[in-house]
Amino acid sequence: MDYVYVEEKWNKIWKDKEINSFNPNSGKKKFYVLEMFSYPSGSNLHLGHWYNYGPTDSYARFKKLQGYEMFQPMGFDAFGLPAENFAIKTGIHPKDSTMKNIATMERQLQNMGAMFDWNHELYTCDPEYYKWTQWLFLQLYKKGLAYQKLSPVNWCPDCQTVIANEQVIDGKCERCNAEVIRKEMTQWFFKITNYAEELLSGLDTIDWPEKTKAMQKNWIGKSIGGEVEFTLADNGKPFRVFTTRADTLNGVSYVVFAPEHPWVDKITTDEHREEVEAYKVATSKSSDIERQSTAKEKTGVFTGAYAINPLNGEKVQIWIADYVLASYGTGIVMGVPSHDERDFAFATKYNLPIKRVIKSANGENDDLPYCEYGVLCNSGEFDGMDSESGKMAILKKLEGEGKGGIKVNYRLRDWSVSRQRYWGAPIPMIHCPDCGAVPVPEKDLPVELPYNVNFTPDGKSPLAKCEEFMNVKCPCCGKDARRDPDTLDTFVCSSWYYLRYPDNKNKEKPFDSELINKLLPVDTYVGGAEHACMHLLYARFITKALRDMGYLNFDEPFKKLVHQGLILGPDGTKMSKSRGNVVNPDKYISEFGSDVFRLYLMFGFSYVEGGPWSEDGIKAIVKFLDKLERVILKANHYGTSNPDPASEKELEYAFNYAVKQITHDLDSFSFNTAVARLMECVNTFIKTEGKISEELYVSLIKKLIILIAPMLPHFAEELNEKLGGTDSVFKASYPVADESKLVKDEIEIAVQVNSKIKTRIVIPTKATNDEITAIALADEKVKASIEGKQVRKTIVIPSRLINIIVG
RNA sequence: GCGGAUGUGGCGAAAUGGCAGACGCGCUAGCCUUAGGAGCUAGUGUCCUCGACGUGGGGGUUCAAGUCCCUUCAUCCGCACCA
Numbered sequence: 001m002d003y004v005y006v007e008e009k010w011n012k013i014w015k016d017k018e019i020n021s022f023n024p025n026s027g028k029k030k031f032y033v034l035e036m037f038s039y040p041s042g043s044n045l046h047l048g049h050w051y052n053y054g055p056t057d058s059y060a061r062f063k064k065l066q067g068y069e070m071f072q073p074m075g076f077d078a079f080g081l082p083a084e085n086f087a088i089k090t091g092i093h094p095k096d097s098t099m100k101n102i103a104t105m106e107r108q109l110q111n112m113g114a115m116f117d118w119n120h121e122l123y124t125c126d127p128e129y130y131k132w133t134q135w136l137f138l139q140l141y142k143k144g145l146a147y148q149k150l151s152p153v154n155w156c157p158d159c160q161t162v163i164a165n166e167q168v169i170d171g172k173c174e175r176c177n178a179e180v181i182r183k184e185m186t187q188w189f190f191k192i193t194n195y196a197e198e199l200l201s202g203l204d205t206i207d208w209p210e211k212t213k214a215m216q217k218n219w220i221g222k223s224i225g226g227e228v229e230f231t232l233a234d235n236g237k238p239f240r241v242f243t244t245r246a247d248t249l250n251g252v253s254y255v256v257f258a259p260e261h262p263w264v265d266k267i268t269t270d271e272h273r274e275e276v277e278a279y280k281v282a283t284s285k286s287s288d289i290e291r292q293s294t295a296k297e298k299t300g301v302f303t304g305a306y307a308i309n310p311l312n313g314e315k316v317q318i319w320i321a322d323y324v325l326a327s328y329g330t331g332i333v334m335g336v337p338s339h340d341e342r343d344f345a346f347a348t349k350y351n352l353p354i355k356r357v358i359k360s361a362n363g364e365n366d367d368l369p370y371c372e373y374g375v376l377c378n379s380g381e382f383d384g385m386d387s388e389s390g391k392m393a394i395l396k397k398l399e400g401e402g403k404g405g406i407k408v409n410y411r412l413r414d415w416s417v418s419r420q421r422y423w424g425a426p427i428p429m430i431h432c433p434d435c436g437a438v439p440v441p442e443k444d445l446p447v448e449l450p451y452n453v454n455f456t457p458d459g460k461s462p463l464a465k466c467e468e469f470m471n472v473k474c475p476c477c478g479k480d481a482r483r484d485p486d487t488l489d490t491f492v493c494s495s496w497y498y499l500r501y502p503d504n505k506n507k508e509k510p511f512d513s514e515l516i517n518k519l520l521p522v523d524t525y526v527g528g529a530e531h532a533c534m535h536l537l538y539a540r541f542i543t544k545a546l547r548d549m550g551y552l553n554f555d556e557p558f559k560k561l562v563h564q565g566l567i568l569g570p571d572g573t574k575m576s577k578s579r580g581n582v583v584n585p586d587k588y589i590s591e592f593g594s595d596v597f598r599l600y601l602m603f604g605f606s607y608v609e610g611g612p613w614s615e616d617g618i619k620a621i622v623k624f625l626d627k628l629e630r631v632i633l634k635a636n637h638y639g640t641s642n643p644d645p646a647s648e649k650e651l652e653y654a655f656n657y658a659v660k661q662i663t664h665d666l667d668s669f670s671f672n673t674a675v676a677r678l679m680e681c682v683n684t685f686i687k688t689e690g691k692i693s694e695e696l697y698v699s700l701i702k703k704l705i706i707l708i709a710p711m712l713p714h715f716a717e718e719l720n721e722k723l724g725g726t727d728s729v730f731k732a733s734y735p736v737a738d739e740s741k742l743v744k745d746e747i748e749i750a751v752q753v754n755s756k757i758k759t760r761i762v763i764p765t766k767a768t769n770d771e772i773t774a775i776a777l778a779d780e781k782v783k784a785s786i787e788g789k790q791v792r793k794t795i796v797i798p799s800r801l802i803n804i805i806v807g
Numbered sequence: 808g809c810g811g812a813u814g815u816g817g818c819g820a821a822a823u824g825g826c827a828g829a830c831g832c833g834c835u836a837g838c839c840u841u842a843g844g845a846g847c848u849a850g851u852g853u854c855c856u857c858g859a860c861g862u863g864g865g866g867g868u869u870c871a872a873g874u875c876c877c878u879u880c881a882u883c884c885g886c887a888c889c890a
Contacts, residue, residue: 223890244890409889755871800825
């Protein structure tokens with residue numbers, strides 16, 4: 001068969017007959033299969049796209065054949081940094097390169113033969129789409145879930161621009177090699193932390209890989225501890241620290257502020273100011289990675305200020321150190337060197353006092369630092385309590401005095417959404433000298449991204465240099481105002497696209513709630529595990545926020561989640577241009593066609609594991625399809641035969657077994673075993689050739705075509721037609737295994753003596769345990785191995801084995 | 808450092824606690840042909856002769872362990888001084 005020709009033919013027929021169109025009013029039960037949409041960075045589909053979309057499409061086709069009304073859309077995550085960088089390098093406008101890439105990828109995706117419903121396509125850089133991304137921003141703003149604050153960014157002093165983490169190589173700007181510093185800028189944030197608890201508890205309600213749930217759980221990082229209020233010795237001003245070890249409060253010998261903490265300048269004494277300033281500058285130069293490396297020796301400087309411990313009134317030094325992060329807890333920690341490794345190292349280095357307040361339960365005087373939970377000592381009224389009750393007692397006492405209490409803290413930070421970039425959705429806010437930050441009225445959306453903009457980096461956001469974009473009247477007071485010059489993080493665009501697909505042409509609203517509530521949540525979402533903590537968390541957050549605003553009535557966007565594995569380069573490392581190990585699928589498609597390639601991807605890898613690329617088995621798939629084609633076409637000129645009941649029985653067993661297993665395997669994304677079962681089945685067709693009645697052969701072949709259709713869509717259509725079929729095979733129903741054909745009269749089981757396999761015996765399927773035991777004991781080999789010994793016990797595992805224990 | 812995952816033939820890989828290596832690649836031998844990189848048959852975990860050993864190593868639970876528990880090593884990934 002000329003696969004490439006046949007595929008073109010059927011792609012066209014499917015398109016003309018709109019065979020893949022979704023009809024929400026069909027009356028059938030809906031099924032929403034979603035693959036993570038494509039980022040159009042290169043112009044061609046890469047292996048990862050194929051691996052994600054090919055096998056998942058087989059899953060979707062399988063579900064369609066099972067009778068579901070299938071919705072499987074595709075679109076493009078079209079904004080983003082690479083297109084802008086490409087533009088800076090080549091002068092080609094991001095919009096032009098992106099639209100060109102999309103056109104190429106659309107064509108390739110159509111040729112893939114996946115049943116994407118192109119009537120529902122969307123791309124995020126389309127004003128008709130980002131209008132609603134901006135709408136989403138405004139709703140969050142109205143709800144108090146979007147706010148501005150100062151936050152550090154990577155700043156390249158030479159390029160005079162903000163750069164992404166990805167562009168910082170060893171603390172240097174990838175473009176000009178200048179040392180990158182951290183700079184505070186005002187930016188927009190989404191309050192995802194408001195949903196921390198629900199994002200955590202909701203994990204229990206969804207069918208996601210445990211691994212992914214664990215990652216989100218760690219990312220949210222709930223920890224139950226306490227807040228303790230210290231005061232400045234100078235003026236009595238209070239400040240709080242978060243701690244999980246309130247039981248060690250009596251052992252505090254110093255307090256540390258994050259260098260960026262706003263109080264640092266105020267509390268530093270003149271004597272120490274120079275040193276503190278120098279330390280702050282040094283901190284701003286070190287990257288997050290450097291700063292947080294465990295290998296690095298702890299550093300810090302004394303501010304000259306003192307704090308008062310609320311529990312015992314002790315006066316302790318206040319230091320700053322870069323190991324304290326402004327973003328976690330309150331940005332201030334207490335130092336207890338006796339019971340914390342890090343604090344111990346710090347105190348030893350800077351000669352700070354070390355006071356034991358915990359001893360081990362058995363009273364032994366263990367070496368310091370003693371970091372375990374134990375029994376309190378040197379803690380006055382709390383002496384003798386174990387750590388857990390001491391912790392609670394101390395926090396309770398502080399709470400009574402208004403100086404702290406139990407506090408839940410999350411590692412999760414609010415989502416920074418401002419990007420000082422051109423190629424993104426403009427933030428729909430206006431800055432008025434009188435009214436402050438004012439939202440763009442919804443009727444004025446979209447705030448269109450201007451085309452003619454100088455996006456070469458030179459110190460300002462590209463949009464800030466575009467006067468016709470920036471100048472605007474304040475919607476509140478009508479005076480001259482300026483637009484927000486930043487664009488939205490592309491994760492905002494992708495946090496709601498699954499809601500837009502079903503209603504992608506709606507001009508009035510982002511989506512019709514009634515329709516979306518019917519079609520969502522997504523039944524099965526398939527994409528890479530690298531999105532575990534960002535995209536997948538953001539999408540959950542946005543769904544919950546929209547629910548709380550009354551737009552949605554479900555809590556979770558993705559009911560079931562599957563991660564496809566990573567296809568590595570042939571050298572076993574991640575494919576990358578710099579390594580030169582990128583495999584382009586195009587040559588395989590043009591040589592073998594997409595069905596062969598898809599089946600190879602399904603058969604050659606464990607889907608969720610992935611692995612190094614190898615093309616070794618592709619030819620075997622071609623051979624298999626040749627075999628399969630011969631077997632199927634034989635139904636057309638079958639001629640006479642000599643039916644043999646045993647062979648017919650064997651074939652019917654093999655076929656129904658394949659149906660049963662393939663159904664199960666496709667459902668659970670176990671594609672490699674599904675293909676293996678298919679191969680076994682085809683092998684039995686060949687083995688029993690000439691021994692099957694024409695009637696049976698033809699009827700099984702007709703079902704076989706439907707059985708293979710999800711995995712080999714073009715191939716199945718073509719053969720169905722050659723067998724006289726007049727309608728698409730995808731209008732048929734998937735075969736269901738006939739259990740009665742799966743019953744065997746006899747089966748072979750293993751016989752163990754003292755748990756060692758000795759032989760195998762054939763028994764009637766219906767044999768009782770006693771009968772099985774009798775047959776086993778009558779076997780010559782068994783007799784030989786139990787000779788002279790007494791049977792103490794027999795264990796029969798139905799249709800598997802019998803274990804005879806002798807002694 | 809913490810957390811997670813993985814570790815099975817020459818290779819890709821299978822295996823609800825129940826016959827390890829299904830299915831396929833590769834390889835070996837043979838057959839066949841209009842000699843093509845096609846097709847067919849048989850073999851293919853290791854070791855020697857019967858039967859012994861085999862799922863990174865070492866322990867354990869069990870009648871039975873690739874699978875469960877403890878421990879250890881290696882590789883990969885994620886987070887990374889989280890107070």
